[in-house]
Amino acid sequence: MNPQAKLIFSMSLLLGTTITISSNHWIMAWTGLEINTLAILPLISKSHHPRAVEASTKYFLVQATASTLLLFSSMMNAWYTGQWDITQLTHPLSCMLLTTAISMKLGLVPFHFWFPEVLQGSSLMTSLLLATVMKFPPTILLFLTSPSLNPALLCAMAIASAALGGWMGLNQTQIRKIMAFSSISHLGWMTIILIYNPKLTLMTFYLYSLTTAAIFFTLDATNTLKLSTMMAAWSKIPTLTATLMLALLSLAGLPPLTGFLPKWLIIQELTKQELTATATIIALLSLLGLFFYLRLAYCATITLPPNPANHMKQWHTNKSINMLTSTLIMLSIMLLPMSPTILTIP
Numbered sequence: 001m002n003p004q005a006k007l008i009f010s011m012s013l014l015l016g017t018t019i020t021i022s023s024n025h026w027i028m029a030w031t032g033l034e035i036n037t038l039a040i041l042p043l044i045s046k047s048h049h050p051r052a053v054e055a056s057t058k059y060f061l062v063q064a065t066a067s068t069l070l071l072f073s074s075m076m077n078a079w080y081t082g083q084w085d086i087t088q089l090t091h092p093l094s095c096m097l098l099t100t101a102i103s104m105k106l107g108l109v110p111f112h113f114w115f116p117e118v119l120q121g122s123s124l125m126t127s128l129l130l131a132t133v134m135k136f137p138p139t140i141l142l143f144l145t146s147p148s149l150n151p152a153l154l155c156a157m158a159i160a161s162a163a164l165g166g167w168m169g170l171n172q173t174q175i176r177k178i179m180a181f182s183s184i185s186h187l188g189w190m191t192i193i194l195i196y197n198p199k200l201t202l203m204t205f206y207l208y209s210l211t212t213a214a215i216f217f218t219l220d221a222t223n224t225l226k227l228s229t230m231m232a233a234w235s236k237i238p239t240l241t242a243t244l245m246l247a248l249l250s251l252a253g254l255p256p257l258t259g260f261l262p263k264w265l266i267i268q269e270l271t272k273q274e275l276t277a278t279a280t281i282i283a284l285l286s287l288l289g290l291f292f293y294l295r296l297a298y299c300a301t302i303t304l305p306p307n308p309a310n311h312m313k314q315w316h317t318n319k320s321i322n323m324l325t326s327t328l329i330m331l332s333i334m335l336l337p338m339s340p341t342i343l344t345i346p
């Protein structure tokens with residue numbers, strides 16, 4: 001892609017995200033979301049592969065439908081209450097429509113079908129944008145409207161997302177699809193705590209984005225797209241592949257890694273709210289995800305493929321490790337001792 005065009009699309013992404021997260025009027029928030037959608041479409045379809053074109057078409061249709069629902073929800077709320085302020089969403093039907101629209105944008109169950117297919121049709125770096133940056137504005141809108149949303153509906157969608165994200169990821173061999181179902185599962189954790197502690201939702205999203213960025217940068221450095229190629233990735237950058245195992249276990253939420261912090265705090269908060277059964281269910285559902293994270297970690301550290309490889313062996317080359325990648329991996333692994341500092345941030 002032309003560097004000037006890539007710069008324009010990247011700046012548009014930044015502009016759309018900034019407009020949405022800083023606005024308190026529904027029309028401005030909708031405008032920012034539309035700028036984001038139009039900016040990411042060329043990045044998805046830049047390879048001109050039929051799979052990429054299909055992914056960009058699916059993404060456009062889903063995002064356009066969700067934006068229409070969001071605009072209709074805000075107009076209905078303004079019709080009944082006279083308020084265009086994002087925090088003044090009080091009409092019950094508007095709240096229901098907004099929850100549906102944001103769930104479609106994020107890929108929450110039962111509106112998740114598009115997300116794995118779109119990630120599979122995109123490049124690794126575009127997949128990273130779709131899994132993190134593109135989910136930030138809708139998450140902020142959920143954060144701002146959280147007092148008005150239906151707790152029972154959000155809880156049901158969150159548990160379904162955690163269950164389906166773990167279950168569907170078990171039989172996948174394509175790493176981008178595994179990361180897509182991992183994202184759906186983590187969205188369940190963020191949604192379930194949204195009503196009771198919205199700041200904890202944001203902290204979970206930040207730490208998830210950090211760990212996911214570290215994993216995607218590592219996969220991009222080793223050019224790994226499938227489990228079979230991940231088994232031979234150790235020969236390219238051995239140290240980076242070894243630390244990838246720890247980043248994957250951090251994403252699974254194993255102590256004493258960074259990913260354990262949000263899950264620990266969410267279970268603690270749910271228990272404080274006397275939702276012990278809900279906390280138990282979502283903790284047990286995370287074991288499904290743990291299985292395929294462990295499988296990925298095993299494939300990342302294996303030195304010889306268990307079966308004869310059908311592709312040419314990759315010989316070790318002295319590739320330099322990107323400073324950003326190594327920094328992200330260290331943060332995704334070693335932030336847990338700093339949790340008292342993180343928790344005191346207002």
